[in-house]
Amino acid sequence: xxxxxxxxxxxxxxxxxxxxxxxxxxxxxxxxxxxxxxxxxxxxxxxxxxxxxxxxxxxxxxxxxxxxxxxxxxxxxxxxxxxxxxxxxxxxxxxxxxxxxxxxxxxxxxxxxxxxxxxxxxxxxxxxxxxxxxxxxxxxxxxxxxxxxxxxxxxxxxxxxxxxxxxxxxxxxxxxxxxxxxxxxxxxxxxxxxxxxxxxxxxxxxxxxxxxxxxxxxxxxxxxxxxxxxxxxxxxxxxxxxxxxxxxxxxxxxxxxxxxxxxxxxxxxxxxxxxxxxxxxxxxxxxxxxxxxxxxxxxxxxxxxxxxxxxxxxxxxxxxxxxxxxxxxxxxxxxxxxxxxxxxxxxxxxxxxxxxxxxxxxxxxxxxxxxxxxxxxxxxxxxxxxxxxxxxxxxxxxxxxxxxxxxxxxxxxxxxxxxxxxxxxxxxxxxxxxxxxxxxxxxxxxxxxxxxxxxxxxxxxxxxxxxxxxxxxxxxxxxxxxxxxxxxxxxxxxxxxxxxxxxxxxxxxxxxxxxxxxxxxxxxxxxxxxxxxxxxxxxxxxxxxxxxxxxxxxxxxxxxxxxxxxxxxxxxxxxxxxxxxxxxxxxxxxxxxxxxxxxxxxxxxxxxxxxxxxxxxxxxxxxxxxxxxxxxxxxxxxxxxxxxxxxxxxxxxxxxxxxxxxxxxxxxxxxxxxxxxxxxxxxxxxxxxxxxxxxxxxxxxxxxxxxxxxxxxxxxxxxxxxxxxxxxxxxxxxxxxxxxxxxxxxxxxxxxxxxxxxxxxxxxxxxxxxxxxxxxxxxxxxxxxxxxxxxxxxxxxxxxxxxxxxxxxxxxxxxxxxxxxxxxxxxxxxxx
Numbered sequence: 001x002x003x004x005x006x007x008x009x010x011x012x013x014x015x016x017x018x019x020x021x022x023x024x025x026x027x028x029x030x031x032x033x034x035x036x037x038x039x040x041x042x043x044x045x046x047x048x049x050x051x052x053x054x055x056x057x058x059x060x061x062x063x064x065x066x067x068x069x070x071x072x073x074x075x076x077x078x079x080x081x082x083x084x085x086x087x088x089x090x091x092x093x094x095x096x097x098x099x100x101x102x103x104x105x106x107x108x109x110x111x112x113x114x115x116x117x118x119x120x121x122x123x124x125x126x127x128x129x130x131x132x133x134x135x136x137x138x139x140x141x142x143x144x145x146x147x148x149x150x151x152x153x154x155x156x157x158x159x160x161x162x163x164x165x166x167x168x169x170x171x172x173x174x175x176x177x178x179x180x181x182x183x184x185x186x187x188x189x190x191x192x193x194x195x196x197x198x199x200x201x202x203x204x205x206x207x208x209x210x211x212x213x214x215x216x217x218x219x220x221x222x223x224x225x226x227x228x229x230x231x232x233x234x235x236x237x238x239x240x241x242x243x244x245x246x247x248x249x250x251x252x253x254x255x256x257x258x259x260x261x262x263x264x265x266x267x268x269x270x271x272x273x274x275x276x277x278x279x280x281x282x283x284x285x286x287x288x289x290x291x292x293x294x295x296x297x298x299x300x301x302x303x304x305x306x307x308x309x310x311x312x313x314x315x316x317x318x319x320x321x322x323x324x325x326x327x328x329x330x331x332x333x334x335x336x337x338x339x340x341x342x343x344x345x346x347x348x349x350x351x352x353x354x355x356x357x358x359x360x361x362x363x364x365x366x367x368x369x370x371x372x373x374x375x376x377x378x379x380x381x382x383x384x385x386x387x388x389x390x391x392x393x394x395x396x397x398x399x400x401x402x403x404x405x406x407x408x409x410x411x412x413x414x415x416x417x418x419x420x421x422x423x424x425x426x427x428x429x430x431x432x433x434x435x436x437x438x439x440x441x442x443x444x445x446x447x448x449x450x451x452x453x454x455x456x457x458x459x460x461x462x463x464x465x466x467x468x469x470x471x472x473x474x475x476x477x478x479x480x481x482x483x484x485x486x487x488x489x490x491x492x493x494x495x496x497x498x499x500x501x502x503x504x505x506x507x508x509x510x511x512x513x514x515x516x517x518x519x520x521x522x523x524x525x526x527x528x529x530x531x532x533x534x535x536x537x538x539x540x541x542x543x544x545x546x547x548x549x550x551x552x553x554x555x556x557x558x559x560x561x562x563x564x565x566x567x568x569x570x571x572x573x574x575x576x577x578x579x580x581x582x583x584x585x586x587x588x589x590x591x592x593x594x595x596x597x598x599x600x601x602x603x604x605x606x607x608x609x610x611x612x613x614x615x616x617x618x619x620x621x622x623x624x625x626x627x628x629x630x631x632x633x634x635x636x637x638x639x640x641x642x643x644x645x646x647x648x649x650x651x652x653x654x655x656x657x658x659x660x661x662x663x664x665x666x667x668x669x670x671x672x673x674x675x676x677x678x679x680x681x682x683x684x685x686x687x688x689x690x691x692x693x694x695x696x697x698x699x700x701x702x703x704x705x706x707x708x709x710x711x712x713x714x715x716x717x718x719x720x721x722x723x724x725x726x727x728x729x730x731x732x733x734x735x736x737x738x739x740x741x742x743x744x745x746x747x748x749x750x751x752x753x754x755x756x757x758x759x760x761x762x763x764x765x766x767x768x769x770x771x772x773x774x775x776x777x778x779x780x781x782x783x784x785x786x787x788x789x790x791x792x793x794x795x796x797x798x799x800x801x802x803x804x805x806x807x808x809x810x811x812x813x814x815x816x817x818x819x820x821x822x823x824x825x826x827x828x829x830x831x832x
Contacts, residue, residue, distance in 0.1 A: 044088050047078040047106050049171050059086030059115065065094060066101075070179030071124075073098040076171060078107035080132065082115035084141050092122040099124045099148070102158055102182070104168040105132035110192075114139030119146045125226065127271065129182075131155055133168050135192035136235070140199055140221045140242070149250075149271035150225050154192040154235035155185035159262065184262040184275075191236035191257055191283070196223065196243035200290030203317065203345075213351060213381055214319065216296060219244035226250075227297055230271025234263055238307070240316070242289035249297035251329060252318075256283040256307035270301060282308040282336050287316035295329065296321035300350070300359055302329030310339045310365075312346040312374065320359045321351045328352065328359030328387060338367035339393075341374035344402040350387045352380040358387035358422065368393035370409040370437065373402025377412055380419040380447070388422040388450070389413060394429045398437035401467060408469050409437045415447040415481065423450040423484075433471055433499070434462040440474040443481030443509060451475070451484045459490045463498025465528045472500040475512045483512030483561065491520045493567075495535070495576065498528040505539045505558035511589060512537065518567040524576030524604075537561040537589050538581035558582075560589035560616060570595045572604030572632070579607045580616040588616025588638075588645055596623040598651075600632035600660065607633065612640040617672075622651035628660035628684075628694070636664045636672045644672030644698070644706060651677075656684035656694035663690065664698040664706050671698045671706030679713050686710070 044061040046052040052075045055062040061082070066075040073095050080103070082088045090101055101119070105111055111132045119126045127148030130136065133156050144150055157167035164178035165186065198221035203214050222244035225231045231245050232253035245252050253274045255263055264275035285307040287293075291314075295301030300322035310333055312318075322328035331348050333339055341347040347370065352358035358378055368391065370376065380386035389411060401408045413422040421441045431454065433439060441450035452475055463471040477483040483503045493516065495501065503512030514537055516522065524533045539558040560582045570593065572578065580589035588610035598620065600606065608616025618636050620626065626649065628634065636645030644666040654676065656662070662684065664672030674696060684694045686708055698706030 043079050043081060045077060045079045045107075047076050047171060049106075049175060050074050050076040052076055059083045061086070061088045063088065063090045067177055068095045068098055069177045071097065071099040072177070072179060073101045074166060074175070074177050075101060075103040076175075077103065077105050079109050079111075080105045080130070081109075081112040082117065082142075084114040084139065086115035088115070088117050090119045090126075090128070092119060092126065096121060096123045098122070098126060100127045100129070100182075102129045102166055103131065104166060104171070105130075105134065106168050106171045108134050110135040110137060112137045112139065113142045115141060116143040116145060118144070122147065124148075125229075127151070127229075129153070129158060131158060131168050131185075133188060133192060136194045138194075138196040138223060138243070140197050142196075142223060144223055144225060144231075147226055149230035149232070150223075151230070151232045151234065151265075151272065152194060153185050153233070154194060155263070156188040157186040159183045159186050181267055182265045184264045185234055187234075187257050187259070187261050187263060189260050193237040193239060193283075194233050194235040195239045196233070196241070196245070196291075198222065198242040198244055198289075198291070200242040200315075201244055201292035201294075201317070203292070203319070213353065213379075214321065214349065216294070216319075216321065219246075219292065222246050228270055228301075230273075232272060232274065234274065237283045238285045240287045240291040242291060243287075244292045244294065246292075246294045247301055248295065249299050249301050250295060251302040251304065252293045252295055254285055254293075254305045254307070256285045257281065258283040258308065273302075274304065274306070276306060282306065284309040284311070286311045286313075288313050289316070290314055291316040293318040295319070296323070298324035298354075299326040299356060300324075300328035302359070303331045303348075305333045307335055308337045310335045312341045312348075313343050315343055315345045317345060318348045319351075320349070321353060322356050322358055323354045325355045327357045330359055331361045333363045333365070335365040337365070338369070339363060339365045340369050340371070341376070342369075342371045344373040344404050344407055346374040348376050350378040352384050352386050352419065353382055355382060355384050357384045357419075360387040360390065360422070362390040362392075364392045366394045368395070369397040369399070370411065371397075372400045373405070373407040373409055375407070375410050375412070377410070377414075378422045379414045380417055380421065381415075382417045382419055384419045385447070386413050386415060386419065386422040386450075389424045391424075391426045392428065393426075395432075396426060396428055396430070397432045397434075398439055399432070399434045401436040401469065406469070411439045412441060413450045414442045414444065415449070416445045418446040420447040420481075421450040424452045426454040426456065428456045430458040430460075431456050432460045432462070433473065434460070435464040436467045436469045436471055438470065438472050438474065440472065440476065441484065442475075443477045443483065444479055446480050448482045448509070449475045449477055449484050449512070452486045454487070455489045457491045459488065459492070460494045460496065461499030461501065462494075462496045463500070463528055463531070463533070465497065468530045470500055470502075470531065471498065472502055474500070474502045474504070476503065477505045477509030477511070477558070478507065480508050482509040485513045485515065488514075488516045488518075490516075490518050493518045493522045495524045495533040497526045498531045498533055500531065500534045500536060502534070502536045502538070503561050504537070505560075507555065508557050510558055511539050511561035513561040513589075514563045516563075516565045516567070518565075520567070521569040521571070522565065522567045523571045523573070524578065525571070525573045527575040532575040532577050534577040534579060535563060535565070536577065536579045536581065537563050538579070538583070539586055540581070540583045555584075557585050559586040562590045563592070565593045565595070567594075568596045570598045572598075572600045572606065574602040575604070577605045577607065579605070579609065581608070582610040582616070585612050587614045588636075590617045590619070592619045592621075594621040596625075598622055598626045600628045600634070602630045602632070604628075604632045605635065608636040608645045610638045610642045610645070612642045614638070614643050614645070616645045617647070618645065619648045620651065622649070624652060626651040626654045628656045628662075630658045630660065632660040634662045638666040638669050638672075641668045642666065643669035643703075644700070646672045646706075647674045649674075649676045649678070652679045654678050654681045654684065656682070658694070659692055660684075660694045661690060662696045666700040666703050666706075668702045669700060670704045671700040673706045674698050674708045675711075676709070677711045677713065681710065681712065
């Protein structure tokens with residue numbers, strides 16, 4: 001079978017794309033297809049309403065006159081299409097002082113532009129509005145040569161601040177026109193699409209993982225405005241296939257709307273920015289076939305895209321290279337439904353090569369995904385900081401890698417110079433990073449990496465068993481710069497199958513800190529042949545190839561950073577790890593965990609390791625239970641001449657089973673100290689070396705062993721006692737003396753039935769005391785005689801107690817001063 005040429009492939013692709021986007025289903029757009037095939041003649045004709053005169057010469061059309069109002073010039077056409085190789089020139093000889101041309105197309109036919117649109121003989125940089133509610137198609141040969149901004153739109157009308165409306169659907173024979181600046185574009189109920197076609201950009205990258213600067217190569221097909229001006233397309237669906245839109249130092253505005261509403265035109269120094277009313281509905285924006293939005297220049301410009309679904313595929317890119325001394329503009333994507341960036345280098349990129357700071361990148365959408373090597377990147381190569389990245393997405397997914405060059409899908413900031421990398425902010429509900437995807441900031445120069453700050457509900461990082469590249473959230477320093485902090489506030493965190501959260505240093509810069517606050521749980525489970533799932537702050541030798549590329553010596557002096565984790569439930573399973581590590585001469589970092597429950601199973605570990613510096617310290621504050629099972633470990637160790645780190649554990653219950661250990665060991669240096677405070681420790685035994693059992697050791701093979709201190713807190717007997725009142729009551733004043741005829745009285749005592757032999761033991765179920773005798777045998781009948789009983793014994797309150805030799809508790813009271821109470825007497829009782 002004969003191979004299909006590239007041109008034919010593009011034609012087939014464009015045709016299939018048209019089918020999928022509804023391009024062929026629109027009756028208004030269908031004539032464009034026949035026009036491109038030569039079945040119709042392109043033309044520019046006046047509709048006679050604005051004194052517009054069109055002078056044709058073959059495929060070239062000269063447009064003069066129109067109606068001028070102040071600095072505004074109005075033209076009206078029944079058809080406006082420019083054939084391949086042709087031109088439409090607005091000759092301003094008769095109106096040289098105007099600054100803005102407003103042109104409308106009223107005939108109901110699509111405008112097919114495959115030639116040049118230009119202005120001539122003007123005293124000003126003239127901006128041009130081209131409005132056609134039936135639709136606009138820019139072919140691969142479309143060109144712009146105007147001095148000002150260009151706004152192509154399928155709106156119904158242009159509104160002005162004084163209430164005047166220049167309408168393309170209700171043309172009047174003598175329209176009212178305005179001298180004011182335009183207020184906005186009035187969209188219809190179903191705006192027609194705008195399509196831009198081309199051969200695609202020719203940008204190149206030098207290194208993998210999107211870290212090298214892009215080499216800009218002029219595109220053979222592009223729509224370009226003058227530097228510092230605006231290029232805007234506003235309509236229904238916007239389809240860019242191989243298109244290149246260039247507004248160096250200016251701004252590119254893409255707006256896709258689907259319903260009636262006013263799109264505001266906000267004048268600024270670069271032309272116009274677009275504003276959208278609350279409640280406005282949107283259509284889709286698609287960039288395919290290596291499409292490019294380029295606002296690079298001495299002072300980079302801005303890109304703003306607004307739609308329902310925004311898609312970048314096939315290496316399509318929004319690019320802002322800042323070469324000057326002023327801050328770069330912002331790159332902003334906002335979608336009401338979702339944004340998808342797919343394929344190698346597809347995405348958004350901000351670069352700083354001068355002394356001006358890089359432009360910020362922002363994304364607002366309910367759903368945001370990066371797949372198959374797509375990237376959202378902000379990098380500095382000079383003395384200024386790169387821009388920040390701000391993501392507000394309910395669901396964010398970063399997944400996979402490129403099939404052509406193995407680039408991972410990433411959101412990242414970085415520095416190759418002395419400027420710092422920008423910060424990354426992520427807000428939303430869920431974050432999924434999987435199969436080689438990454439969210440990171442990196443320093444490969446003197447400047448520091450940026451901070452990574454994430455606030456969401458669910459965070460899942462799931463590694464790939466087939467790819468050596470890490471699946472991670474990270475902040476790394478590869479040269480002299482420092483790695484900055486990673487902050488994660490979430491409800492649930494899962495690191496699975498080799499997924500990691502890491503900060504690292506590979507030379508002299510300090511390792512970064514990690515702060516994780518998970519209000520419900522953290523699970524760190526499993527691994528691959530390449531790495532275990534982990535939260536890790538480390539310093540380690542750089543890859544030799546990378547070391548040579550960055551011209552770094554084979555020295556590692558950095559200190560590892562710190563890790564702080566707070567969560568109710570922490571699970572480390574099947575190799576899952578939390579660690580601070582120093583493989584150079586620097587010190588290991590510290591590790592602090594506060595949790596109600598910590599479970600380590602199947603070689604799960606919490607560890608602080610160092611090669612030659614001082615070992616890192618581990619502090620665990622556990623509210624309820626700490627469990628180690630199946631070869632798990634809590635370890636602060638040092639190789640070489642380093643000293644072992646210290647371990648401090650505070651947990652009510654500690655359980656160690658199946659050869660699980662708590663160790664603070666060293667090789668030549670001193671062993672670390674272990675301090676454990678608990679109410680009960682089970683399965684672990686203290687020793688001077690590791691055994692097949694579960695051990696607690698603080699040894700050094702050739703140095704001084706550390707100390708192990710275990711404080712077991714028992715139950716305080718005083719905690720179960722009730723404090724007696726200070727002011728006692730004289731019981732003798734509360735009980736009347738019994739009468740003489742009260743023989744046969746009955747006494748019943750109920751309650752606890754005494755106190756337990758051991759106050760710390762549970763009270764037994766004892767029977768109550770009761771007199772069960774038949775009292776009738778003791779009753780006597782006869783005369784009742786009043787008697788005066790002897791003075792009752794005064795009751796003395798107990799003040800303390802002790803356990804005697806038989807193990808019984810006796811109460812002890814201090815004898816009070818002697819006190820004689822006159823007895824109470826009963827009145828005489830008459831005989832019956």
